[in-house]
Amino acid sequence: MLEIKNLHVEVGGKEILKGIDLQIGAGEVHAIMGPNGSGKSTLSYVLSGREGYEVTQGSITYKGQDALAMSVDERAAAGIFLAFQYPIEIPGVTTMTFLKTALNAQRKARGEEELDAVKFLKLVREKAKPLNVSDEMLKRPLNVGFSGGEKKRAEILQMSILEPWLAILDETDSGLDIDALKVVSEGVNALRSPERSMLVITHYQRLLDYIVPDKVHVLSRGRIVKTGGKDLALELEKSGYAEYGADEAA
Amino acid sequence: MTDATAQSFIDTFERERASLPGADGWLAARREAAVRELADAGLPHRRLEDWKYTDLRDVLEKAAFTPAPVHQGAVFLSEEDTRNGAALFHAIDRYKIVFVNGRLNRALSDMEDLPEGVVLKPFADVLGEAWTKALIERRFEINWQAQSVSALNMALMADGVALHVEEGVTLDKPVHLIFLAADDGASHMRTLVRLEKQAQATVFETHASAGAAHYFVDLVTEVSLGVGATLNHIKLQDEAEDAVHLATMRAALADEAKLDSFTMIAGGGVSRGQTFVEFEGRAAEAHVNGAYALRGKQHADQFCVVDHAVPECNSHTHFKGVLDDESQGIFQGKVVVRPDAQQTDGRQMTNALLLSRDASINAKPELEIYADDVQCAHGSTIGELDKDALFYLRSRGIDEMTARQLLISAFLDEALDYAPHEEARAELKALVAGWFEAGNLSAEDIL
Ligand SMILES: Nc1ncnc2c1ncn2[C@@H]1O[C@H](COP(=O)(O)OP(=O)(O)OP(=O)(O)O)[C@@H](O)[C@H]1O
Ligand SMILES: [Mg+2]
Numbered sequence: 227m228l229e230i231k232n233l234h235v236e237v238g239g240k241e242i243l244k245g246i247d248l249q250i251g252a253g254e255v256h257a258i259m260g261p262n263g264s265g266k267s268t269l270s271y272v273l274s275g276r277e278g279y280e281v282t283q284g285s286i287t288y289k290g291q292d293a294l295a296m297s298v299d300e301r302a303a304a305g306i307f308l309a310f311q312y313p314i315e316i317p318g319v320t321t322m323t324f325l326k327t328a329l330n331a332q333r334k335a336r337g338e339e340e341l342d343a344v345k346f347l348k349l350v351r352e353k354a355k356p357l358n359v360s361d362e363m364l365k366r367p368l369n370v371g372f373s374g375g376e377k378k379r380a381e382i383l384q385m386s387i388l389e390p391w392l393a394i395l396d397e398t399d400s401g402l403d404i405d406a407l408k409v410v411s412e413g414v415n416a417l418r419s420p421e422r423s424m425l426v427i428t429h430y431q432r433l434l435d436y437i438v439p440d441k442v443h444v445l446s447r448g449r450i451v452k453t454g455g456k457d458l459a460l461e462l463e464k465s466g467y468a469e470y471g472a473d474e475a476a
Numbered sequence: 477m478t479d480a481t482a483q484s485f486i487d488t489f490e491r492e493r494a495s496l497p498g499a500d501g502w503l504a505a506r507r508e509a510a511v512r513e514l515a516d517a518g519l520p521h522r523r524l525e526d527w528k529y530t531d532l533r534d535v536l537e538k539a540a541f542t543p544a545p546v547h548q549g550a551v552f553l554s555e556e557d558t559r560n561g562a563a564l565f566h567a568i569d570r571y572k573i574v575f576v577n578g579r580l581n582r583a584l585s586d587m588e589d590l591p592e593g594v595v596l597k598p599f600a601d602v603l604g605e606a607w608t609k610a611l612i613e614r615r616f617e618i619n620w621q622a623q624s625v626s627a628l629n630m631a632l633m634a635d636g637v638a639l640h641v642e643e644g645v646t647l648d649k650p651v652h653l654i655f656l657a658a659d660d661g662a663s664h665m666r667t668l669v670r671l672e673k674q675a676q677a678t679v680f681e682t683h684a685s686a687g688a689a690h691y692f693v694d695l696v697t698e699v700s701l702g703v704g705a706t707l708n709h710i711k712l713q714d715e716a717e718d719a720v721h722l723a724t725m726r727a728a729l730a731d732e733a734k735l736d737s738f739t740m741i742a743g744g745g746v747s748r749g750q751t752f753v754e755f756e757g758r759a760a761e762a763h764v765n766g767a768y769a770l771r772g773k774q775h776a777d778q779f780c781v782v783d784h785a786v787p788e789c790n791s792h793t794h795f796k797g798v799l800d801d802e803s804q805g806i807f808q809g810k811v812v813v814r815p816d817a818q819q820t821d822g823r824q825m826t827n828a829l830l831l832s833r834d835a836s837i838n839a840k841p842e843l844e845i846y847a848d849d850v851q852c853a854h855g856s857t858i859g860e861l862d863k864d865a866l867f868y869l870r871s872r873g874i875d876e877m878t879a880r881q882l883l884i885s886a887f888l889d890e891a892l893d894y895a896p897h898e899e900a901r902a903e904l905k906a907l908v909a910g911w912f913e914a915g916n917l918s919a920e921d922i923l
Contacts (some may be wrong), residue, residue, distance in 0.1 A: 275869050277863070302873035314868040318886025324869070327882060332873035367886075368769060 227252045227423040228273075228392055229277045233284035234273050235265075239413040241266045244448035245284070253420040257434055258427045259459060260445035261467045266427045267311050269445070271424075274308040275301050288392065303335035305342070305391030308400050309381040311427075316368040321380065324349060324368045329387055353386040357408075357413050374401030391419065394425045399433040411436030431459040446470040479518040481537045482628075486511055488543055488662075496634060497600030502609060510630035517624055526621035528836050530777040530807040532722070535746050539720055540691040544577040544661030551576050551584065551658050553686050559744055561714025562656070562684035564903045570650040571596065572679065578655075578663025578693075579635045587727035593642035596651060599668055602638045607670045611698040618727060618812070622750050622779050626724055629664055629696040636666035636695075641675035643702070648898065650678040650708075655695070657688035657719065665699040671733075673703035678708040678897060679702070683723075685870050686888035691713050697725040701733035703757065709737040711906065715744035719774065724750040729789075731757030736896040740904050741797075742911070750779045755789040755817075762791045765894035767904075769884075769911050770803035770835070777806040780824070784817035784847075793824040796891035798884050799835035806838045811852060813845040820850040827857045829887050831880075885909050892900035 230252040235243035242265045250256050258266055258473045273286065286293040293301060294443040297424055316324065328446050329349075330340040341349065346448050354364065357379050385393055395414065414424070414437050426437055435444070435457060442458040443450045444467070451470045452458065478486070481728055489511055493499060496507065522531040539847065550572075553562055573596070580598050587596050595602065602608050612630075616623070641647055653667065683693060695914035701707055705728075715721050721744045727735050739749060753762045768776050782791040797805050812821040828837040839856035861883055869879035890906050895901040 276867050276871075297876075298867060298870040299873050299879075302871055308871055310638045310868070314862075314864050316868065316883070316887055317864050318887070319882055324882075326871035327878065328869075328874055331875060331878060335873060388872065445884075458552075 227254070228425075229259055229287040231285045231287075232432070233286065234271070234282045235268060236280045236282055237268060237278060240260075240327055241282070246448075246449065246450055248443065250423045250425060252423055254440045255418070255424040255437060257423065257439040257442045257459065259429065259442060259462055260446050264445045265448045266445055267396055268305070270308050270394045270427060271396045274298060275395055279461050298329070300335070303332045305387050307388055307393045308388030309378075309385060309393065309395045311396040311400070312376040313381055315370045317370050319368050320365055321368045322350065322364045325384065325387055332388060349387060351383060354383055356409070357383050357386070358409055361385050370465055375403060375406045378402055379406065379410060382410050386413055386417065388459060389417070391421065392423050392425070394427070396427045397429065398426075399430055407433065408436065431463040444470055449456075478515045479533055479537070481533060482514050482518045485597075485628060485632060486515060492543070492634075492833070494630070495564055498603045501603060502839070503603060503612065505630050506613065510627040513627040514631060515829065515833055517627075518555070518622065521629070522622050524621045526698050528778065529748065529801065529808070530748050530775065532625065532748065535720055536692065537713050538693050539692065539878040541662040541720075543842060544657070544663045544688075544691060546579055547576040547581070547658045551581065551656060552886065559906065561712050562686065564682060564712060564907060565652055565900055567611070567653075568650065568899050570652040571653065572652045573637050573658065574654045575665065576656050576658050576686070577661065577688075578602050578665050580637070581694060591604045591645065591648055593645035594647055594912040595638065597638055599636045599638040599666055602640075607640060608638055608668055611651045611700055614698065614700075614726075614728070616752060616754055617785060618781075620752070620781060622781070623724070626696055629666065629694050630726070632664040632694070632698070632831070633666040636668070638668040639677065639679070641671045641677050644674045646675070647677040650680050650683070650796045652680040655683045655693065656686040657679070657684075657691040657693065659685045660688050662692040662694065665696065669697070669699045669707065671701050671707055673702040674704045676706045679710075680709040680897075680900060681709070683711075683713045683715055683718065688719070689716050689718070690718045692720045693722065695723045697723070699725065699727035699735065701727065701729045701735060701760075703730045704732045705730070707736070710793060710895050710897055710900050711737070711739045712823070713739065713744055713747060713749070714742040714744070715747070717743070718745045719743075720745060721747035723748070723896075724752070726754075727762070728754045728756050729760035729762060731759060733760045735761070736763045737765070737778070738804040738895040739778075740770035740895070740907070741766065741770070744774060744776065744905060746775045748777045748779065750894075751781070752897065753782045753791065755784055755786050758786055759788045761789065763894065763896075764791070764793045765891060766795045767886065767888050767891035768795070768797035768805060769908060770797065770805055771800040772803060774803040777803070779807070780809040782811050782822060782824075784813045784820045784822060786816060787818045787820070789817070790821040791823065794891060794894065795826045796828070796888055797837070798829040798831060798888060799837060800831040802832070803836040804836050804865065808855070809854075810843045811843050811854065813843070813847050813850050813852060815846045817847045819850040820847060820852065822850070822852045823854065824854040825856070827887075828859075829884065830858065830860055831884070846885060873899065881909070881920070884911070
């Protein structure tokens with residue numbers, strides 16, 4: 227599904243990722259943990275193609291294709307989805323309009339028929355309900371005035387509707403109360419399938435009790451310094467990142 | 477000092493004076509006076525503060541317009557000529573008055589079956605009435621440099637419409653004034669609107685080309701609202717690329733009267749829209765809002781003055797625009813609150829979105845306050861499309877063009893929401909949404 231090789235990335239002339247190697251097979255869930263500023267969000271942005279993140283070395287291969295040669299929207303249409311750590315507010319565009327435009331843009335890019343208003347509404351209702359996203363929220367401008375938790379639930383709603391093949395969740399658990407964490411995790415787990423892969427970025431082992439990963443990686447100062455099974459998260463919870471050089475980190 | 481262009485307008489006046497409306501009545505002397513004023517001052521130029529960004533003298537001199545001919549025969553909106561704007565509002569049930577090259581075209585108009593208490597006629601037909609004379613001769617308290625162009629219109633106005641609504645009467649349908657340019661040249665028109673006590677009306681205006689490329693539209697609209705009267709007004713300017721559009725609206729409001737005016741500027745080479753509002757009675761309310769979407773080398777200048785001379789009136793002005801390519805936008809506005817105008821609520825805002833490095837905007841909203849118990853605010857913002865928002869939309873699979881369009885529409889929609897008629901508002905939104913698409917609607921026989 228995803229193969230990252232020796233990835234070096236500069237932001238604003240400063241090297242942030244210093245040689246990342248990561249392989250995620252179809253159906254696998256990988257977690258990335260690591261201290262603040264270690265480059266987790268940077269990795270997620272590079273995967274989705276954000277401007278200003280310059281790849282100086284290495285490659286990203288997604289489903290056998292060179293992802294770096296694809297534009298942001300091409301990657302999305304090909305099934306890469308990023309749930310943002312800080313979802314962006316879009317004044318003047320209702321959540322509903324946005325969801326419809328996004329879904330139909332992706333369908334069109336893949337040569338599929340666009341959904342009409344009735345079918346679309348039905349789909350949104352069906353996906354919104356388990357995530358406790360109200361009709362009222364759907365009518366509001368996207369993310370504007372949403373609480374932290376509401377924003378995260380809206381991200382997962384987008385993911386459920388767009389049904390990506392590679393979902394990158396950047397601290398989707400931060401800012402969620404205990405109930406919301408459960409609801410969101412269930413939303414994510416509902417999407418788990420042998421064809422779908424996930425990269426879950428988090429600071430808290432608790433999320434991984436709900437979304438159980440196949441592998442856990444520790445990212446520190448732009449490098450993956452350790453990889454293990456789900457138990458690694460438990461260890462980190464106890465010991466922190468000191469042994470991985472977090473103290474010296476930027 | 478008379479400039480050559482002013483002189484050419486004066487020459488036109490000399491040639492046509494005998495055939496202009498009101499040539500043998502009281503208006504003749506007013507026209508003479510206007511010609512003298514024009515001869516003395518010439519056309520406004522950039523050394524006048526109010527005309528700093530739009531040198532009308534220079535624009536008109538370069539364009540060298542001759543008078544537009546009286547259009548003969550049918551009017552066709554060919555596929556190429558028809559701009560989106562000419563196709564708007566036709567699905568709305570309305571009274572329709574069509575001007576071609578500045579002259580009323582009866583064959584295309586539909587001004588029959590007006591309700592009792594409503595007069596809708598060419599202004600030449602009602603020059604004998606006291607209300608038209610009062611409106612034409614009206615002087616405003618403050619004489620702005622910007623108003624100097626009304627002399628040009630006074631001298632040469634050749635046609636136009638007068639709408640009068642009697643006390644307590646509500647006009648059942650909007651009046652739609654359609655100004656089409658079928659041939660090149662200059663046309664000078666006047667609109668007169670008088671709503672008596674508690675009367676209500678909605679007026680749409682469309683300005684577009686029907687074959688002409690190089691023309692000058694000069695329109696003055698005089699509005700007088702009686703006690704508690706309401707006028708809703710929507711103007712759509714979608715002129716041709718090389719057209720010059722000069723429009724001045726002057727409105728006076730009696731107690732508790734309400735003016736709700738919205739202007740959309742889509743097409744036109746050089747345009748200058750001026751609005752002057754004078755409160756004559758307490759607790760009146762004026763909304764002067766607008767939106768513009770400019771590209772190419774378009775130049776659009778909005779000038780808006782609201783004069784609060786009496787207490788307890790509210791005014792709200794908000795213009796939002798997007799500018800692409802090398803287009804230029806200007807917003808000059810002023811809210812004047814005079815010493816007696818306590819409890820005024822006056823607001824003036826402008827926001828612009830620059831889509832290109834070469835586009836520019838000059839925004840100058842001003843407050844001039846001489847009363848102490850007032851609530852006033854003004855402000856302006858200039859920005860670019862939010863890169864993070866663009867990335868967010870694109871990361872969901874929305875291509876760059878669509879993402880940009882979505883954000884631009886969202887930006888303008890906030891202004892379009894002010895348009896005081898639901899169906900018209902929806903049509904304007906559709907026009908804006910299609911702003912990116914190069915091809916226009918097919919025209920056929922939409923009139
Ligand atoms: N535009 C930028 N210019 C310069 N440095 C940047 C820029 N954006 C991010 N960085 C730096 O890159 C480093 C990695 O940031 P990143 O957001 O990827 O960290 P993170 O691991 O996601 O941290 P957190 O756990 O706090 O979310 C940080 O030191 C940050 O300051
Ligand atoms: Mg981060």
